[in-house]
Amino acid sequence: MKLTKILMCALAVGAVTFATSKVYAIQGTVTVSGTALSQDTKGGYDVAKKNKFTQKVLLNILAQATGDSSITNKKTTVLYDPDAFNYNAWDSNEGYYFYGVFYYSNSVAGLQYLDGIDTNGEYYSYIELDYYNWINDENEGFWNGDGVEYINILAESKNKESATGNAILYIHSNPYYYDLPDGNFYYANDWDGDYQPYAFVMHGITQYGGSISGTTEKASGKFSGSGDGLYDYDELVVSGNATFKAKAKL
Amino acid sequence: MRPKFVFALLLLALLVLGAAFFLKQYLGNTASPPNPEIVAPAPVVSNVVAVAVPPPAPAPVAAAPAATNVLTPEQREAAIDAETDRLQDWSMNDDPVSLSNILADLTSPEKEIREAAIEAAKQFDSTNAIPTLKAVAANTTDTEEQIALLEAANFLSLPDLPLGNQPTQTREQMKAAAQQARQAHQNRLQQGAQSQNPSSGTPSSPDQNAPAGPNQ
Numbered sequence: 388m389k390l391t392k393i394l395m396c397a398l399a400v401g402a403v404t405f406a407t408s409k410v411y412a413i414q415g416t417v418t419v420s421g422t423a424l425s426q427d428t429k430g431g432y433d434v435a436k437k438n439k440f441t442q443k444v445l446l447n448i449l450a451q452a453t454g455d456s457s458i459t460n461k462k463t464t465v466l467y468d469p470d471a472f473n474y475n476a477w478d479s480n481e482g483y484y485f486y487g488v489f490y491y492s493n494s495v496a497g498l499q500y501l502d503g504i505d506t507n508g509e510y511y512s513y514i515e516l517d518y519y520n521w522i523n524d525e526n527e528g529f530w531n532g533d534g535v536e537y538i539n540i541l542a543e544s545k546n547k548e549s550a551t552g553n554a555i556l557y558i559h560s561n562p563y564y565y566d567l568p569d570g571n572f573y574y575a576n577d578w579d580g581d582y583q584p585y586a587f588v589m590h591g592i593t594q595y596g597g598s599i600s601g602t603t604e605k606a607s608g609k610f611s612g613s614g615d616g617l618y619d620y621d622e623l624v625v626s627g628n629a630t631f632k633a634k635a636k637l
Numbered sequence: 638m639r640p641k642f643v644f645a646l647l648l649l650a651l652l653v654l655g656a657a658f659f660l661k662q663y664l665g666n667t668a669s670p671p672n673p674e675i676v677a678p679a680p681v682v683s684n685v686v687a688v689a690v691p692p693p694a695p696a697p698v699a700a701a702p703a704a705t706n707v708l709t710p711e712q713r714e715a716a717i718d719a720e721t722d723r724l725q726d727w728s729m730n731d732d733p734v735s736l737s738n739i740l741a742d743l744t745s746p747e748k749e750i751r752e753a754a755i756e757a758a759k760q761f762d763s764t765n766a767i768p769t770l771k772a773v774a775a776n777t778t779d780t781e782e783q784i785a786l787l788e789a790a791n792f793l794s795l796p797d798l799p800l801g802n803q804p805t806q807t808r809e810q811m812k813a814a815a816q817q818a819r820q821a822h823q824n825r826l827q828q829g830a831q832s833q834n835p836s837s838g839t840p841s842s843p844d845q846n847a848p849a850g851p852n853q
Binding site: 416418420422423437438439440441442443444447448451459462505507509561562563564583584585600601603618619630632634 | 721812
């Protein structure tokens with residue numbers, strides 16, 4: 388009899404959770420911008436050179452890295468689905484559960500994944516956004532909740548909620564340099580003497596939120612951080628932002 | 638008796654799940670009951686820049702709803718979404734009309750559109766936007782927005798990171814490099830672990846060229 392009661396309670400709790408759950412499972416566009424400091428010399432002195440970068444630089448890195456020139460020749464959008472379970476990453480790195488998938492899309496290439504498994508069965512990835520998504524209750528990218536200190540601050544209203552916490556954005560041209568949550572490769576620079584042509588690694592804060600209004604579901608994210616980078620093998624100190632915006636009909 | 642009990646329990650579970658599914662559908666579609674109609678504060682699709690706008694002059698924009706249009710919250714939100722989508726599109730173009738449209742939206746009555754316009758101006762990446770960004774900042778009372786506008790103007794004044802054109806490494810080269818680096822990293826982690834073990838006896842010799850390990 389006691390077991391029956393427990394089962395009934397579990398069922399009821401499960402049913403209520405299912406009925407009231409809100410998951411913002413939508414794909415949206417990603418845009419990046421920022422500044423980069425590099426070493427220069429002037430009049431015999433070392434000086435810092437400051438440049439800006441926009442989405443064009445991200446698209447150029449992706450075009451160089453993937454070898455797909457349509458990324459820069461055609462109007463291309465970078466897309467992100469934070470709630471997509473990343474089966475490729477999971478399949479190649481058992482023991483970790485990954486959410487969040489990036490894509491690019493244009494009129495020639497169609498919708499293409501920015502990660503995958505190569506012909507030898509090895510996982511590769513060009514861009515990751517690692518954070519704990521409090522709203523969807525998921526580890527995004529290669530976030531390691533056991534290895535990184537993190538806090539989330541929540542903000543809720545009737546149809547809207549958001550959480551702000553820390554995150555890592557990693558864009559890189561060598562797709563095998565993805566940052567597994569075992570502590571490897573959180574750096575773009577000459578880690579263990581090896582360079583890659585292009586990389587940006589920024590640590591900072593991200594705000595992820597969602598809202599439901601009528602039959603419209605929206606999700607958005609803002610990342611702001613700084614870190615280091617490589618650009619044409621030159622070392623950089625970078626500071627930048629990334630925004631994510633998505634909407635869908637329920 | 639036992640199979641009957643199990644069957645009854647399963648039936649009950651199905652009923653509860655069915656009810657939950659129905660409830661979810663119902664709640665999902667009625668999460669936001671429509672509010673009484675409100676008067677939109679102003680048009681959201683296009684605006685006239687109210688400050689002294691240096692060239693390029695704003696070009697005519699697609700027809701906008703009249704300021705007196707009565708919009709429901711859903712319609713208003715849809716209009717904002719449509720305009721922010723257009724802004725994203727314009728930001729990827731390279732023509733004066735797109736820039737004019739972006740600059741016009743810097744003075745939209747909708748904060749969401751103004752924010753998207755600032756980002757679009759940055760992405761459009763033209764120094765022609767700087768005077769307008771500064772002029773709008775001077776006429777804005779919202780401090781955060783003022784900062785964002787001036788930061789965008791400052792951002793646009795910087796030279797671009799040149800678009801690199803490195804010869805693409807082959808997949809095999811990239812994979813081999815990554816494997817080698819991972820192995821070297823693992824070796825160093827193991828060395829570090831051994832050096833922290835008092836019984837290991839030999840002190841470690843940290844790699845002078847390597848950065849410190851992740852703070853975990």
